[in-house]
Amino acid sequence: LIVSFLRIAVVLGFMVYLSGWLTLVIVATMIPLLILVNVVRKKSKKYQEITKVKASNRCAFLVESIMGVKEIKSFNRREFNENIYEKVQKENADAYFDYVFCSEWNTLIFEGIWNLGSMFLYGVAYFLLKSDNPAYMIAPGVLIQFLSYMGLVYEPFSTLSNIIQQMAEVSANLELILEIKDMEPSIKN
Numbered sequence: 001l002i003v004s005f006l007r008i009a010v011v012l013g014f015m016v017y018l019s020g021w022l023t024l025v026i027v028a029t030m031i032p033l034l035i036l037v038n039v040v041r042k043k044s045k046k047y048q049e050i051t052k053v054k055a056s057n058r059c060a061f062l063v064e065s066i067m068g069v070k071e072i073k074s075f076n077r078r079e080f081n082e083n084i085y086e087k088v089q090k091e092n093a094d095a096y097f098d099y100v101f102c103s104e105w106n107t108l109i110f111e112g113i114w115n116l117g118s119m120f121l122y123g124v125a126y127f128l129l130k131s132d133n134p135a136y137m138i139a140p141g142v143l144i145q146f147l148s149y150m151g152l153v154y155e156p157f158s159t160l161s162n163i164i165q166q167m168a169e170v171s172a173n174l175e176l177i178l179e180i181k182d183m184e185p186s187i188k189n
Contacts, residue, residue, distance in 0.1 A: 001163060004156035011152045018146050019138050025124050026150060029117025030157065036109045037161050040102065041168040047099035048172040054092040061088050106165045110158060121150070 015023040065081055125146075128138045138146075 001160070004159050004163075007156045008153055008160075011149050015146060015149050015153075018142050018149070019128070021124060021128060021136070022121060022138075022143075022146050025117065025121045026153065029113060029120070033110060033113045033117075033157075033161075036113065037106060037164055040106045040109060041164050044099065044102045044106070044165065045168040045172045047095065047102045048169060049175070051092070051095040051099045052172070054088075054095040058085075058088045058092045061085060103165065103169075106161065110161045114154065114157075118150075 012023060012027070015026065061084065065085070125138070125143050128136050129140065129143065131137050
């Protein structure tokens with residue numbers, strides 16, 4: 001994590017040295033990218049918590065059904081309980097699908113915004129290459145160097161995006177564990 005931040009900072013320093021305008025495009029791409037990745041992280045965490053609760057409900061229903069087989073048979077509730085289980089299982093599957101769908105948005109958003117930023121960068125680079133104003137001109141070699149540095153920024157930035165997503169999953173699991181740990185036992189010695 002620290003290495004990724006350090007690498008981004010050093011490479012951005014070289015990029016600013018080469019061309020402030022092109023670096024501004026990259027930084028302008030990074031800001032909405034970080035905001036959207038954070039939004040997806042929060043939604044993913046919420047969906048993961050819902051998924052865990054639905055899976056817990058399904059397991060609890062199964063245990064209750066197994067433990068109460070005699071009652072189910074004596075009250076002729078088999079078909080009724082199967083319908084309940086189908087509903088509980090569907091809710092669990094839907095919640096899991098929502099969680100996976102939301103998690104996959106992290107990659108789509110990252111790649112999409114990064115590619116839009118790259119396209120905008122090529123447009124700005126074209127303008128700077130064709131400019132007659134010496135304040136805005138860049139040489140083709142500078143552009144090639146800049147694009148190489150941009151590739152060096154992509155990998156750690158992508159890694160950070162994935163780490164943020166994984167932290168959302170871990171924090172959702174940790175919150176559930178802490179919630180269970182803080183519960184008072186219903187049976188006391």
